[in-house]
Amino acid sequence: MTKTITEINEKISKGDVVVVTAEEIINIVEEKGVEEAAQEIDVVTTGTFGPMCSSGTYINIGHAKPRIKLGGGACYLNDVPAYCGFAAVDIYLGCTQLPDNDPRNRVYPGKFEYGGGHVIEEFVAGKDIKLTATAYGTDCYPRKKLETWINIKDVNEAVLFNPRNVYQNYNVAVNLSNKLIYTYMGALKPGLGNANYCSAGQLSPLLNDPLYITIGLGTKIFLGGGVGYVAWQGTQHNPTAKRKDNDTPCVLAGTLAVIGDLKQMKPEWLRGTSFQGYGTTLTVGVGIPIPILNEEILRYTAIKDKDIYAPIVDYSEAYPQVKPGVLGEVSYEELKSGKIVVQDKEVPTASLSSYSKAVEIAEILKDWIKQGQFLLTEPVASLPGPESGLTFKLLKERPIE
Amino acid sequence: MISKRIVLKFPHRLADQPIVCNLVKYFDLEFNILKAYIIPKEEGLLILGLSGEEGNYNKGINYLKELGVIVQSLSQGIIQNSTRCTHCGVCITVCPTQALILDSHTRKVHFYENKCIACELCLPACPLRAMEVHY
Numbered sequence A: 001m002t003k004t005i006t007e008i009n010e011k012i013s014k015g016d017v018v019v020v021t022a023e024e025i026i027n028i029v030e031e032k033g034v035e036e037a038a039q040e041i042d043v044v045t046t047g048t049f050g051p052m053c054s055s056g057t058y059i060n061i062g063h064a065k066p067r068i069k070l071g072g073g074a075c076y077l078n079d080v081p082a083y084c085g086f087a088a089v090d091i092y093l094g095c096t097q098l099p100d101n102d103p104r105n106r107v108y109p110g111k112f113e114y115g116g117g118h119v120i121e122e123f124v125a126g127k128d129i130k131l132t133a134t135a136y137g138t139d140c141y142p143r144k145k146l147e148t149w150i151n152i153k154d155v156n157e158a159v160l161f162n163p164r165n166v167y168q169n170y171n172v173a174v175n176l177s178n179k180l181i182y183t184y185m186g187a188l189k190p191g192l193g194n195a196n197y198c199s200a201g202q203l204s205p206l207l208n209d210p211l212y213i214t215i216g217l218g219t220k221i222f223l224g225g226g227v228g229y230v231a232w233q234g235t236q237h238n239p240t241a242k243r244k245d246n247d248t249p250c251v252l253a254g255t256l257a258v259i260g261d262l263k264q265m266k267p268e269w270l271r272g273t274s275f276q277g278y279g280t281t282l283t284v285g286v287g288i289p290i291p292i293l294n295e296e297i298l299r300y301t302a303i304k305d306k307d308i309y310a311p312i313v314d315y316s317e318a319y320p321q322v323k324p325g326v327l328g329e330v331s332y333e334e335l336k337s338g339k340i341v342v343q344d345k346e347v348p349t350a351s352l353s354s355y356s357k358a359v360e361i362a363e364i365l366k367d368w369i370k371q372g373q374f375l376l377t378e379p380v381a382s383l384p385g386p387e388s389g390l391t392f393k394l395l396k397e398r399p400i401e
Numbered sequence B: 001m002i003s004k005r006i007v008l009k010f011p012h013r014l015a016d017q018p019i020v021c022n023l024v025k026y027f028d029l030e031f032n033i034l035k036a037y038i039i040p041k042e043e044g045l046l047i048l049g050l051s052g053e054e055g056n057y058n059k060g061i062n063y064l065k066e067l068g069v070i071v072q073s074l075s076q077g078i079i080q081n082s083t084r085c086t087h088c089g090v091c092i093t094v095c096p097t098q099a100l101i102l103d104s105h106t107r108k109v110h111f112y113e114n115k116c117i118a119c120e121l122c123l124p125a126c127p128l129r130a131m132e133v134h135y
């Protein structure tokens, strides 16, 4: 039994498409079996809502009168520096960027109350943002200074463009040292005091299409409460990572670069986020529909938390010093039970990504498809898969004489 | 006379010393233990009602601080901002009194105010800054 995306789109347009979430599919497959479920179900929706540091937005602010060329100058949005090494009035703001006067970790642990991620959230929410810029001035762009409010509804373009989102699996972070540490995985208490993980597990997009059969370049997705697209494989995309028999990676593997019009996104799905002692970021909501083209694809979407494993990594020594070796492997079922056992010690677990919000995203995407508002796309090219041989490299440092 | 409810956090090295008795002995203060949490090999947490003459009270608090005890006031002014909370769950292992609990069925994080001792540990730990203090 096979279907095509065109056939599924016809069903969406007619309003008789059958869509379920990656959580609901689990019981359906258990009840009906793969064969029957694959016939009945057309689309499975996935979702994830977690901090994703490689996120940001580019904005074309429009030309001032007289003109100013920000390229080669400096530009700030609510005192957070934005990159302006493009044409005259194109700027890019990354979510981890901090105001110049933020004390960072000088007062340890830094609070990181406000950064690029928070500016993006406020901008999407329609708040006025203070833009200040300086430039060197040219004959065609004479102006040297600009101070103004900008608003998302007035700028020419505002595009969310995230070079690395939607990690396919992630580490479980623990701390073996005897002091409290502050990481991008949250505060980790000494002596295995807690374990933090960050994946929606059975609902996570790339864990439901582990070999990237349906998700590829150009795939239309839920992004930040609006519509977006997969633009490329994400940075550090590592398809050759170790996998289990069910093809799901048991370490960090695939990633996606995603893009979409920020003007139609919503602040509740793009949240400025602060990690004490670490920095700011953006919590991004992403949902990806998986067309059930055949039984193999359906079987992948029926993956359960108990069959997805994550590596336990010490963030006091092994992670920062890039030392090999993990402290073990645990399933997402164990992680979600609230405690795991590491080195014979019971360790309470907590998640950085929100499972209840991931469910909400999968439900919203399901509704969009059912209501005929969201058609599926055929990928224009595939993401590099395990056969590509692509791996993730460390930096080889070379001395500068 | 001054009377306050306070939260004391003891580093592990102080956990077995008669510090609270010294408050009575040296500073003539009265105490009433509301709650105590001792996590073996880790920090200790004590919530006290403490009262006495104002000068003595301040000296007592200084004595605690000099020893390395973290002194905070207890208040019921802690709230979970429901529009900011994403129910991620980061706070649940941070809260020393299990006032923040992840409901295993709904996967939402509930805040039980009656268990909260206003230690404020969850405030900086919450990445969304959804836990707020309102004194």
Ligand code: SF4
Binding pocket: B080, B084, B085, B086, B087, B088, B089, B090, B091, B092, B100, B109, B125, B126, B127, B128, B129, B130, B131
């Ligand atoms: S850490 Fe913050 S956002 Fe996450 S569940 Fe707790 S209160 Fe909510």
Ligand code: SF4
Binding pocket: B078, B094, B095, B096, B097, B098, B099, B100, B115, B116, B117, B118, B119, B120, B121, B122, B123, B131
């Ligand atoms: S202030 Fe926060 S961490 Fe402290 S007891 Fe209350 S809820 Fe728990």
